[in-house]
Amino acid sequence: MKKIVALAILILWSIGAWANNTDFMPMPEKITFQEGNFRLDANFKMAVQGSAHPRLYDAATRALHRLAGRSGLFFPQDVITPQTPAEGARFLVYCQKAGRVELGENESYEIVVTPQKVELSCITDLGGLRGLETLLQLLRADENGYYFPVVTIQDKPRFPWRGLMIDVCRHWMPMEVIKRNLDGMAAVKMNVLHLHLSEDQGFRVESKVFPKLHQLGSDGHYFTQEQIREILAYADARGIRVIPEFDMPGHTTAWFVGHPELASAPGPYTIERRWGVMDPTMDPTKESTYAFLDKFLGEMAKLFPDPYLHIGGDENNGKQWNQNAAIQAFMKKKNIPDNHALQAYFNNRILKILTKHGKKMVGWDEILHPDMPKTIMIQSWRGPKFLVESARKGYTGILSNGYYIDLIQPASFHYLNDPVPADSALTDAEKARIMGGEATSWAELVTPETVDSRIWPRTAAIAERLWSPANVRDVEDMYRRMEIISFQLEEHGLTHIKNYEMMLRRLTANQDIRPLKNLVDVIEPVKIYQRHSQGVKYFSHSPYTRAVDAARPESMTARWVAKTVEAFLQDPAQANAETIMACLNKWRDNHAQLQQTMIKSPVIRELESLSQDLSDLAAAGLKAMDALLAEQKLDAGWRYEQQAVIERAKKPRGQAELMIIPAVVKLMDAASTE
């Protein structure tokens, strides 16, 4: 009986401790806290034992420097090597064998922290890398200094393919963008960087076989092969595979600038500066096309070591094919019924080339066709339905629909989007074909300055969906933890937080940014593809430096206000009321100040009426708060009059939307008679 009580107390205490200490993202599979702490001090030493790949020593060195950087402790060790003695080390990493950065490699690990030492055990060094990141998320501090709480963590990924696609074509993304995002990916245990390397707007890798591809198709913005090798090494050091994508037969204008002979219509071609689905498409009927692609893909197959190579295959509008008599004749002769079948013919030819060069094919949904063998892998941008369907048909696949982070949707939306939905009714064998997913950072509307803020922190929520058990789905807790990881990601030079105020400084020409920040804090860019359908015509050289570009994809201020208002309406405690009143007062008075700022910042004038609406809405909200606090009701006529203010405020301006409307409306509704 005593034992049971003790156990119950331990369990209850663990739950309490859990609540205070699970600041992880992604959440590990199993965590057991116990009492006590391991204290860090300036004598802290670490060592790696067993048979690890060199990458584990480098990762251990980086982890040590990050711990020093956060704690300000002057640790005695400089670099961790196989020669680093275990004697005196209070943090030991045990690794069974060198891992391979390949699909399905063992990434499991176990962490055991006692007051005396920290142990991290792993089968392969990839598990070690993941465990080091977990340990860095475990660091805590109190009056007595920095510590790791005593804990046992067992962890492994749910899906083996946890990717981020970066489009480096529509806007060029230089080396440092790729590197800092690889660090960010490693921090949240992602393991696939998918590089979208060719597009209508740019061909972004050096080809020594066909140099006109990058020389004429890139405006000088491409990765040299040495730089690709640098990316590969950087990714490998972080246990991340790199999958190159060469989109074909559509999205290929930039190829045709140097090689018009590949196209289905005569040139000349120039680098595309507009966005959208373009006509230029490879000619799938000419043998010379395959001879070219054989050589080119052979070159790329050697450059990129991963067995998978992505051929895109999306959004071929078929116009050039329809208008080309030779292609039409070819289809007739070969009994190819339609463009989709012609593309399947093309894909089958490409598949043979890839197979010859030792590569497996990945492509977007469109490559799915009855003529295609089961060896190809489908990346679904159309939806889980398509992915489930292809799994049922025997194809392996990964989900990207629902992970389109360029569409500026909330983290909660991405977070609850499961590659294997609970209601999918797939057999276990079919489920196993769904390998994971990829967040996609399409680059029409982002530049190196803003791209991090579109990727992070929301991609951390996707990373958790792909790593953690399916039942980790608490949205509120996800948001709490996402804020923590967002801050930690700055350690890698990611600019998602710091470029915000920098952009506001430019927008205000270095005036006091506060009035503008008060407004931009509560707006979000319009969602999905709306930015292209509001009368603004974007080109690749357009400015992506406006308030809509500075605005966060998800306003955490608006989220916090909504929660606070909800709590107030449920239980009108004075503290909440004061916070809400302070916010409303700030917004009401903000417009007059922002108008002063606008005098020297015409660039923000596009938000002038939105700012006015925020002020009006806040004034109405204040009136509602006064009534609620006085326990009086405003009459229905007043509420009716406010509808015009609300409707006006709902209209996007400067391609941004005001996100605090629902919260203020709730206050109005609660304050008014029906």
Place this chain on the structure above:
Amino acid sequence: MKKIVALAILILWSIGAWANNTDFMPMPEKITFQEGNFRLDANFKMAVQGSAHPRLYDAATRALHRLAGRSGLFFPQDVITPQTPAEGARFLVYCQKAGRVELGENESYEIVVTPQKVELSCITDLGGLRGLETLLQLLRADENGYYFPVVTIQDKPRFPWRGLMIDVCRHWMPMEVIKRNLDGMAAVKMNVLHLHLSEDQGFRVESKVFPKLHQLGSDGHYFTQEQIREILAYADARGIRVIPEFDMPGHTTAWFVGHPELASAPGPYTIERRWGVMDPTMDPTKESTYAFLDKFLGEMAKLFPDPYLHIGGDENNGKQWNQNAAIQAFMKKKNIPDNHALQAYFNNRILKILTKHGKKMVGWDEILHPDMPKTIMIQSWRGPKFLVESARKGYTGILSNGYYIDLIQPASFHYLNDPVPADSALTDAEKARIMGGEATSWAELVTPETVDSRIWPRTAAIAERLWSPANVRDVEDMYRRMEIISFQLEEHGLTHIKNYEMMLRRLTANQDIRPLKNLVDVIEPVKIYQRHSQGVKYFSHSPYTRAVDAARPESMTARWVAKTVEAFLQDPAQANAETIMACLNKWRDNHAQLQQTMIKSPVIRELESLSQDLSDLAAAGLKAMDALLAEQKLDAGWRYEQQAVIERAKKPRGQAELMIIPAVVKLMDAASTE
């Protein structure tokens, strides 16, 4: 008479306009404003005419995108090329000929803005590049939008050598640090990047001839030759020369890890992790040393196109030479009287090698020796006296003493430091030998995270000293303009502003940074070499992430407070009093809040007593303010008691100093009886 009055009015008006519009840095030689503005709109087009080098088209394209980025205007042009038609272009660049990125090339330009058009004329495209930066500094805005004021500017540099040395050895500085700093240099018209490429702590460039140099001497952190070419191209595109420095015979430990045979004492050697002057020195008596350096310098001479190559030559402590019997015997045999003479012998041998490879020698003061010919160039770290002396002796030289930005001195100090002091008494021919100067970013105490904040904005003040006429010396106006250029430099991704709060976020573990910021805003790191002499032993792997590293080299808050207090004491206007009171109140109350922050941030506890002292000092300041405002005097006893508070506050803590002490003391003194 009418004409004279009109002229006088015009002059008076010009002076008024000047005061409002000269936000340039560096200040151009001649500026004449007139009434009217050139308005930018979405139809704005530009074109380049004449015979320019391709770099001018690229620079014009970048300038166009920066204008778009600031104004949010959707200009119709994507890239400016020789084919871009002049028709319809309201901004025309006229360039006489392609420039060469070489010492002494013509960098002059003229800008003429009328209400109808903007014209930029230059002899070479280098002048065009400088003029584009001036034009970007001319952009203004009002209620009617963005504009350039009508103006004529004639400009050319005072000195032909305006450099920044970046030490990439003591802490590794990757590509993106170099690139964004090259952009920063171009923005302030600097034209020499001096790369300090080898040191005791690292050998930072790939050698294909002697690969052990970078393979064993760099911890894997070095520039490949392709990356060097990338830097060279990036610099060339901005009209900046690149001077490589290979420091010898001292500062060479990292060479000896792979090549101990070069040293004056037997190895083995490991990469140095400490700072200071080390013993390892090349053996100047062995022919094999010269055979090696001939091959190596031959390789580097080909890699770096500039005619100048820097051989360092500083801080050889001579210990290894003194202890090496063979070297002593050699000196005796050759009648070499001392180590300085032996180094001159070494330098003469190196000079022959460099001459053979088509290079001119640059070195630090120590290479100056009667045995050295006049063809060498001296970079003076010892002082203008040495530079003047060497100019008198017939050597060309550049000044770096007084431009050591790593020593954390105020911009005003660097700004007033003239390569040719007014009292130098040199002949014109001697003066002409002083080619300019270089700011030096030594890297013991900086990392890629903090280096920009040590370089900028203070280097802009040095850039002005080297570009603008000698009589541009108004310190107050320099500070006003430096703040503007500092903000503009963010456009290039420089992190000197944005990494400040990022570091404070890490220091507070993402708590509210305001209490910490209130403190760090008014501290500065200890100056000169004090950080190494306060009982903290730094290694290359030590954390450079503490409050002292986040603190600005020069507290603009403290500067502003000092000015405000001075103004108040001269004329106790109520507005100033309120501002001062608000500051003092904030500081007095800050400590209690910061103590709360410290609970979870042990790393900032090293500032706890400093924070307490700030609070105590502020309380005393408030008492003084009360007395001053009440026109009462506090008795001398009170003032005497406060001396203990002041003395306590003066003591550095966490290797940082409180900068607001003099201002508060002034208040106390003014409020007390003698």
